[in-house]
Amino acid sequence: MKHQVASTLIPILLLFLSIDLLRGQSPPGKPEITKCRSNEKETFSCWWKPGLDGGLPTNYTLTYHKEGDSVISECPDYKTSGPNSCYFNKKHTSIWTVYVITVNATNQMGSSVSNPHYVDVAYVVEPEPPMNLTLKIKHPEDQKPYLWIKWSSPSLIDISSGWLTLQYEIRLKPEKAAEWETHFAGQQTQFKIFSLYPGEKYLVQVRCKPDHGFWSKWGPENSIQIPNDVTNTDTTVWIFVAVLSVVVCLIMVWAVALKGYSMMTCIFPPVPGPKIKGFDTHLLEKGKSEELLSALGCQDFPSDCEDLLVELLEVVDSENQQLMSANSKEHLDQGVTKSKHLAPHRDSGLGSCDSSSLLSEKYKEPQENPSASHTPEGIKKPESSETNGTHAWGSQNMGLGSQTPYSYASGPPSSTRPSSQLPSLQDATASYHNIADVCKLAMGTPGMLATSLDNTEHRALQPLETAETGGEKKAAEQSEVESFHSETDPDPPLQLVPFISAKPLDYVAIHKISKDGALSLLPKRDNSDQTEKSGALPPSQEYTKVSRVIDDRILVFVQDPGAPNPASSEELVEEPPPSLQENQGEKDVASYTRVPSSFGLQLAGSEYLDPMCLKRSFQ
Amino acid sequence: MDNKALSLKAGSFLLLQLLSNLLLCRSVDSLPICPSGAVNCEVSLRDLFDRAVVLSHYIHNLSSEMFREFEQQYAQGKGFITRAINSCHTSSIPTPANKEQAQSIHHEALLSLVLGVLRSWNVPLYHLVTEVRGMQGSQGDILSKAVEIEERNKQLLEGMEKIVGEVFPGVKENEILSVWPGFPSPQAADEDSRLSAFYNLLHCLRRDSHKVDSYLKLLKCRIIYDNNC
Numbered sequence: 145m146k147h148q149v150a151s152t153l154i155p156i157l158l159l160f161l162s163i164d165l166l167r168g169q170s171p172p173g174k175p176e177i178t179k180c181r182s183n184e185k186e187t188f189s190c191w192w193k194p195g196l197d198g199g200l201p202t203n204y205t206l207t208y209h210k211e212g213d214s215v216i217s218e219c220p221d222y223k224t225s226g227p228n229s230c231y232f233n234k235k236h237t238s239i240w241t242v243y244v245i246t247v248n249a250t251n252q253m254g255s256s257v258s259n260p261h262y263v264d265v266a267y268v269v270e271p272e273p274p275m276n277l278t279l280k281i282k283h284p285e286d287q288k289p290y291l292w293i294k295w296s297s298p299s300l301i302d303i304s305s306g307w308l309t310l311q312y313e314i315r316l317k318p319e320k321a322a323e324w325e326t327h328f329a330g331q332q333t334q335f336k337i338f339s340l341y342p343g344e345k346y347l348v349q350v351r352c353k354p355d356h357g358f359w360s361k362w363g364p365e366n367s368i369q370i371p372n373d374v375t376n377t378d379t380t381v382w383i384f385v386a387v388l389s390v391v392v393c394l395i396m397v398w399a400v401a402l403k404g405y406s407m408m409t410c411i412f413p414p415v416p417g418p419k420i421k422g423f424d425t426h427l428l429e430k431g432k433s434e435e436l437l438s439a440l441g442c443q444d445f446p447s448d449c450e451d452l453l454v455e456l457l458e459v460v461d462s463e464n465q466q467l468m469s470a471n472s473k474e475h476l477d478q479g480v481t482k483s484k485h486l487a488p489h490r491d492s493g494l495g496s497c498d499s500s501s502l503l504s505e506k507y508k509e510p511q512e513n514p515s516a517s518h519t520p521e522g523i524k525k526p527e528s529s530e531t532n533g534t535h536a537w538g539s540q541n542m543g544l545g546s547q548t549p550y551s552y553a554s555g556p557p558s559s560t561r562p563s564s565q566l567p568s569l570q571d572a573t574a575s576y577h578n579i580a581d582v583c584k585l586a587m588g589t590p591g592m593l594a595t596s597l598d599n600t601e602h603r604a605l606q607p608l609e610t611a612e613t614g615g616e617k618k619a620a621e622q623s624e625v626e627s628f629h630s631e632t633d634p635d636p637p638l639q640l641v642p643f644i645s646a647k648p649l650d651y652v653a654i655h656k657i658s659k660d661g662a663l664s665l666l667p668k669r670d671n672s673d674q675t676e677k678s679g680a681l682p683p684s685q686e687y688t689k690v691s692r693v694i695d696d697r698i699l700v701f702v703q704d705p706g707a708p709n710p711a712s713s714e715e716l717v718e719e720p721p722p723s724l725q726e727n728q729g730e731k732d733v734a735s736y737t738r739v740p741s742s743f744g745l746q747l748a749g750s751e752y753l754d755p756m757c758l759k760r761s762f763q
Numbered sequence: 764m765d766n767k768a769l770s771l772k773a774g775s776f777l778l779l780q781l782l783s784n785l786l787l788c789r790s791v792d793s794l795p796i797c798p799s800g801a802v803n804c805e806v807s808l809r810d811l812f813d814r815a816v817v818l819s820h821y822i823h824n825l826s827s828e829m830f831r832e833f834e835q836q837y838a839q840g841k842g843f844i845t846r847a848i849n850s851c852h853t854s855s856i857p858t859p860a861n862k863e864q865a866q867s868i869h870h871e872a873l874l875s876l877v878l879g880v881l882r883s884w885n886v887p888l889y890h891l892v893t894e895v896r897g898m899q900g901s902q903g904d905i906l907s908k909a910v911e912i913e914e915r916n917k918q919l920l921e922g923m924e925k926i927v928g929e930v931f932p933g934v935k936e937n938e939i940l941s942v943w944p945g946f947p948s949p950q951a952a953d954e955d956s957r958l959s960a961f962y963n964l965l966h967c968l969r970r971d972s973h974k975v976d977s978y979l980k981l982l983k984c985r986i987i988y989d990n991n992c
Contacts, residue, residue, distance in 0.1 A: 186862055211848045238860040239977075240970050242848055262844050266973050267827075306984030306992045307862050307977070355980075356823060356973065 170198040171254025175247045177261040181270045184300045185239060185308055185354070188232050188265050189225035192247045192258065200251040206230045211242040239266050269357030272298035274312060274333075274350045279368040291316075291337040291368065295350050298360070309355040318344040319367070343372045811926050812983045818919040819979050822912055823972040829908040830965045841955070843962040851967035852943045853883050858974055865981055871931045877978050878927065880971050881920040883941040888913040891964060894946055898961075912968070919975075930986075 173195020182188035194204065206219035219230035230245075243265075247258040274295040283289045293314055301308050314335050315324040329335050329350075340346070346369075349362040400407065691702040856879050859865040865873070892913055895906045946960050984992035 212854070234861070234863070239862075240858070240860060240974055242844075244848075262848075264970070266970070266977075302862065304984070304992055305862070305866065305990050306980040306982075306988075307865075309980060309992075355820065356827070356976070 168199045169253055170196075172196065172198045172200075172202045172249035172251045172256050174256045175204060175249045175258045177245060177247055177258055180243075180245075180261070180263045180265075180268050182237075182265050182268050183271055183298070184302060185265065185269050185357075186234050186300075186302075187237050188263075188268065189229055190232075190245055190261070190263070191225065191229045194228060195249060195256065197249075198251055198253055200253060202249050202251040204228065205248045205250070206245060207248065208243050208245040210238060211244075237265060240264065267356070269308070269354045271301055271308070271310065271352055271354055271357070271360045273360045273363030274298060274352050275363070277348065277350055277363055277366045279346075279348055279366050281368065281371065288338060291340055291346070291370070293335045293337065293348055293350070295333055295363070297333065298352065301354075310352045311355075312350055312352050313359075314348060314350045315362070316346050316348040318346055324349075340370050342370050345369045808926070808930060809987050811922060812979070812987055815919060815922045815926065816976075816979050816983055818915055818922065819972070819976040822915050822919065823969070823976045825908050825912050825915075826965070826969045826972045829905055829912070830969045832905055832908075833961065833965050837958050838962050841958075843959050844966075846959050847963045847966045850963040851970065852887070852941045853880055853967065853971055855941050856880055856883070858978075865978060870982060870986060871927075873978055873982060874923065874927050874931060877975055878920070878923055879940060880975055881916060881923060883943070884916055884968070884971065885920070887943040887964060887968075888916055890943075890946060891968075894961070912972075 175192050175194050177190055177192045180188055180190040190206070192204070192206070194202065206222075207216050208219070209216045217236075220233065220236050221231040222229065224231035241264065243263050245261045245263065249256050249258075274297055276294075276296040278294045280292045280294070281289055282292045293316075295312070295314075297303055297310055301310060303310060309331065311331055312329040312333065313326060314329055315326040316337065317324045318341060327335060327337075345367055347365050347367045349365055351360045351362045353359045689702050856876060858876055858880070859868055859873075868876075888909070892906070892909045895909050946964075947956050949957065952960075984990055
């Protein structure tokens with residue numbers, strides 16, 4: 145009988161159970177405590193997230209116990225902080241004490257307990273946002289108007305006793321803008337904004353942070369309309385000033401770019417040097433088409449004319465004059481220079497950059513002499529080292545009738561420059577410059593000058609210094625002649641001292657360099673009266689013949705009566721600075737400078753040629 | 764006693780060293796008010812308190828960071844917190860547990876409590892530095908912070924002693940000194956225990972530095988600004 149009752153009851157119970165299950169009821173899921181926060185470090189609240197409720201009404205209870213306390217208590221207040229929360233008031237809050245909190249979810253079916261949550265109130269402080277945010281536009285006298293932002297601390301925070309220390313942050317933006325502009329305000333409760341766009345509506349918010357805690361949420365937005373008369377006059381003025389200065393800078397840059405060269409020549413007047421004029425009409429007259437063509441056609445970089453540049457002043461004594469005169473037929477063409485070797489005498493490169501204009505250029509500026517010889521300026525540096533070899537050719541009376549131009553070297557490479565210099569030479573009123581220097585100056589390319597002068601094979605012709613003579617030119621030279629090819633041979637360069645150093649010197653132009661390296665010189669008619677020592681000389685007269693050597697130092701040139709008057713080209717050098725006084729009747733044969741990049745004839749303009757061109761023409 | 768500027772007779776080098784640290788500037792490492800070598804230097808109580816608050820704030824920031832770094836590196840998912848409860852050696856010092864209690868304590872008592880806590884940390888900090896140095900795979904960050912905390916704690920202690928000595932001459936030295944049990948020896952304990960001991964120490968350091976900081980800020984506003992910060 146009992147069996148029968150039991151056997152019927154059990155299935156019924158099972159039936160009910162299964163019915164319950166079929167309806168989806170289950171014990172509640174495990175709740176989870178999400179966070180605990182304290183507003184003012186005096187009270188705190190905790191919130192939990194319920195698990196699945198199992199389909200039945202679920203009851204949640206929160207229990208806790210404090211560190212060092214075995215008593216387990218229940219949450220004193222479930223309401224104040226909202227649903228699923230527990231609020232601990234001052235009485236129940238202890239700072240610097242770990243709370244162990246658990247939440248219990250219970251329903252008809254069962255219950256489940258959350259994991260314990262450990263919290264110390266001291267580290268979970270997150271205040272409310274600041275209150276009473278006010279915005280105001282202030283217009284002080286003599287000052288720009290600004291936006292004045294003021295707020296007060298959250299209501300419950302105790303700042304006056306120092307229990308909490310708050311720091312604030314504001315942010316603002318024009319209504320339509322996308323990004324906020326944030327400013328840190330420290331512990332102050334006001335802020336001034338100066339950079340405002342007039343006519344815009346601004347939105348402002350503020351938040352705060354305790355000394356050791358979390359930032360509060362951003363407070364309620366407040367907005368203000370900036371009136372239109374709040375102008376940024378400072379900005380306008382500065383914009384105007386900036387635009388103006390940019391324009392001025394652009395103009396200056398443009399002017400410098402355009403006139404850079406002439407400005408450079410103004411500031412650093414080019415050193416005169418021998419010039420090789422463009423077209424040598426003599427060649428045309430004589431029908432020497434070969435030389436003419438070769439002169440015109442000298443285009444290559446003087447890779448094969450390495451021995452072109454003059455390094456020595458060749459002293460040709462009377463024995464060799466005939467030899468020289470025989471070779472002096474050639475005129476130095478403007479374009480083509482070929483290395484001329486007065487081989488039988490010595491090694492010599494051709495200082496084939498001869499230019500009457502160059503010659504006179506610097507010589508009118510005595511003050512440049514010391515600088516040229518001593519100051520290692522960029523342009524003058526190589527020259528200074530080589531100034532030992534400044535050469536002075538005779539005065540205008542130096543005849544260039546003979547076709548025996550002389551080539552001379554200016555000096556050894558700067559590296560091997562002997563320190564000895566002829567003081568007398570330096571004291572001369574004329575300044576000596578490396579012709580290459582002068583060429584480069586004229587070209588306004590000091591860099592090239594340095595390059596060329598560093599090339600040991602380049603011995604630029606020294607500008608000639610004209611000394612007043614009574615009809616003869618004397619050139620002082622050192623007894624040693626530099627070897628053109630001996631790069632390390634510190635032979636003192638050939639130097640020419642003015643014949644009469646006391647007087648202002650005349651200049652001669654290197655008329656041309658003949659094939660075998662002989663220089664033909666032309667007297668230069670300067671504008672000053674002193675230049676006419678021996679009367680007006682026909683411009684075409686040349687002093688090419690060395691009559692004698694004095695003291696082993698001085699070359700005396702005379703006109704070569706047998707030499708035809710060379711009709712040198714008339715082209716004037718444009719580049720020499722105004723200080724250069726050119727005899728109008730003088731013909732600039734050619735001037736050259738070492739132009740590594742462009743090797744070619746220049747028929748017009750600066751008339752400076754690469755010495756290689758010059759050299760080649762002589763071969 | 765309150766806002767009067769007190770002239771301190773800096774007769775000892777210790778005072779000068781302290782004063783060089785207790786500066787008006789908010790930065791911890793700024794120029795000293797009293798140049799070294801100055802015999803008579805006047806530093807107001809306000810400056811002393813400002814400096815002390817700056818130091819205590821800085822020390823708690825360092826402790827907080829150090830604890831967080833340690834927790835991230837070594838204590839993830841290990842539940843060290845359960846063992847950290849009731850583990851602080853300074854719990855024997857009866858410090859106030861909320862604002863009302865703290866405000867009800869008189870200046871001198873609160874100051875002496877602060878001094879007691881600071882002194883109790885001298886030895887543990889020293890050992891903390893030693894242990895962190897020897898810890899396997901210890902990060903340079905934690906070590907440098909530990910070294911810095913030890914140094915600044917000493918400075919703060921000196922400063923507080925000066926403040927107390929000059930402002931409250933009658934304050935007796937607090938006899939309550941908590942003794943730290945020390946780390947478990949490397950042989951006796953396994954790695955977990957050692958890490959747990961570290962965790963406890965850092966946890967307690969964070970708490971006590973926060974306490975000291977809060978008390979000093981309370982005292983500053985009370986003494987210097989008359990509860991009107």
